[in-house]
Amino acid sequence: MRNRVFTYITKQEQLLVLDHVDHSYLEPQIPGGTIKNGELPEVAAIREAKEETGLTQIEVVRFLGSFERDLSEIGRNETIKAWFFHLCTSQSTEPRWRHFEMDSSEVSGPIEFELYWVPINNLPTLGGIDDAMLEELKASVISNAA
Secondary structure, three states: OOOEEEEEEEEOEEEEEEOOOOOOOOOOOOOOEEEEOOOOOOHHHHHHHHHOOOOOOOEEEEEEEEEEEHHHHOOOOEEEEEEEEEEEEEOOOOOOOOEEEOOOOOOOOOOOEEEEEEEEOOOOOOOOHHHHHHOHHHHHHHHHHH
């Protein structure tokens, strides 16, 4: 079983999503990836977020939850333990930008992403299991703004 982190990165009331430029995934996703052996999930969340977005100013708001999931329902032959985190940034960005992840655990060579902000109250359909903790994220955003 592989341990994976999923990161909801917010800026005010917007969520950062990414598209694979090569269209290997058709729906937008959130940054995330594999937790390295001996690595704490919250450390992996920050590392993966930085690797996939190019952002340098990211902090953990809160851990949202974890669960085990058989991914055969989305066409992958594996079971994972998924750890979800709410992260935030105040770093200035363009509305849309491209970034290369240079160290993917899933493919050899760099992966190009197009990243952009979407309003939390008007999210697109996210790919895979990326939408699994959206209600927890929305509650976290509300409580963090209070």
